[in-house]
Amino acid sequence: MRIQLLYFDGCPSWQVADARLREALTALGRSTPVKRVLVTTADEAESWRFHGSPSILVDGVDPFAEPDAPVGLSCRLYRSPAGVDGSPTVEQLIEVLARD
Template sequence: MKVELLHIVDCPNTAIAEAHARAALDALGLTDVPVELVTIRTEAEAANSQFGGSPTIRVDGVDLFPTTPVRSLACRIYATGNGYAGAPTTSQIVGALPVA
């Protein structure tokens, strides 16, 4: 399993998304699966990577929370149980992972 966290430079939600992804993997016993940070630096990279906005969490190349890809260096918003947030919750990621 390959887990990637696509983000833009200085995204304020990268760290929280990474922490939630790590916690979700750990909760499922996938402690040996790394979360690879992938920085999207240009609009061309965004367009070529199926980037859904920063941060985007992909597993084996598939966005865990499918959305229309963006062609810009944009932030992403997630609907959570507590309203909108800049990253999905740990439980949302656990539910979206293909092993859950």
């Protein structure tokens, strides 16, 4: 499994996503490395199909992307059972990571 955390410096939520991702991996007993990818330009955002910061790719796929989600340098919001958040919850991440 290959995991990438895409972000840009102007977004404060990527650090929360990073911590939650590591917590989810620990809960699953996995030591999979997470590669952080800093996205700095609109061209890079387009190349990565970057739907905002933070974005998590699992084997090159964004499991949280909506089909019509815009691509670009923006902060991203996620739907969670508690409402809208700047990062997927640990439980949502566990669900996605356990599929593989």
